[in-house]
Amino acid sequence: MVVVFQVIATYAPYIYLVCGLTALYQLYRLWQVREERRQAIFMLERERAVRELSGIFSVALLLLVIMGFTYFASRTIPQAIVAEPEPTLPPQFALAITPTNTPLPVTPSPTPTETATPTPEPPTPEPGQQTIEQPPTPTPEPAPAAQAGSPPLCPDARxxxxxxxxxxxxxxxxxxxxxxxxxxxxxxxxxxxxxxxxxxxxxxxxxxxxxxxxxxxxxxxxxxxxxxxxxxxxxxxxxxxxxxxxxxxxxxxxx
CATH class of the missing domain: 2.60.40.10 (Immunoglobulins)
Structure with a gap:
């Protein structure tokens, strides 16, 4: 229905123009019919003039209805549609912001202090006993690292x-x-x-x-x-x- 009102509002000036030209033509016909009625001699001519006058007044009434509906459809209804307020959400649909608990900063715990543990000394051999020397423990050689290679010479920096x-x-x-x-x-x-x-x-x-x-x-x-x-x-x-x-x-x- 809104589309029909928009079309009427778009072509309203042309509708007014056609109605105005038709009204001028009906005024000209009204003048002609009144002259014919005034100069009529026979009763049949006068009755025909009366019927034509009735038709002219019917057309005039129809033009008034068309122009009034065009004005109403092109001015009043669009303004009422524009002025209609936007619906608002009821309170039960409003967003509720729930506060979140902010975590407290973690308190650093004291770092335990390392305590030196006494290492027992080896017993001193008595005189006359032979001291047996322990063979040295072999140190494992580190595995050879993978070769890193050289940076490639790429032709484009992208x-x-x-x-x-x-x-x-x-x-x-x-x-x-x-x-x-x-x-x-x-x-x-x-x-x-x-x-x-x-x-x-x-x-x-x-x-x-x-x-x-x-x-x-x-x-x-x-x-x-x-x-x-x-x-x-x-x-x-x-x-x-x-x-x-x-x-x-x-x-x-x-x-």
Missing amino acids: SVISSPGNGATVSGVFTLIGTATHEQFSYYKVEFAPGANAQNGFTYLADGRGPVFNGALASINSRGFANGPWTFQLTVVDLTGNYPEPCRVTLYIEN
Whole structure:
């Protein structure tokens, strides 16, 4: 119903114009019919003039009804709709804010003081007894640390693998650390290929949908790779499907 009132309000000026032109034409007809009635000689002519006058007055009444309804529909009803206040929620639907208890700060407990425990001294051998010297306990040699490798020379600063370095030896679960970003970033992907300094034959390993700044790119379990050199490649793809030169690093797997 509101749509009908909006259409009437939009075309109200044209409705008024048509009604005004019709009213002018009816005034002209009224003048003509009155002249014909005044000059009529026969009764039939006068009766016809009376019928035409009745029709003119009926049209005038209809025009008044149309103009009044148009004014009411285009002015009064839209103003009443706009002035109608918005409903407010009853009190039982109002949000109630419940206060939360603020935890008290933890009071630090006193740190126990270490007490020195006396160590019993070995008994002094009596004269004439031979002292047996204990052989020295061998110190275990530390296991050789994994080679850290050298930083890879990545051709583009937006696609960099910073750790592990190029030529590093890894085992177990390790994480590729680096940077994957672009002005029109879409996603990045990590791939691998057998051999050192591989240039093709890469297989998908992992990807990311958000840029990374010197953070974790992918977590890799070396148990899924055979021992030996492997080349890992980082590619950053933009919104157009293009990508800068990938960054490659050679790692040695030792499971």
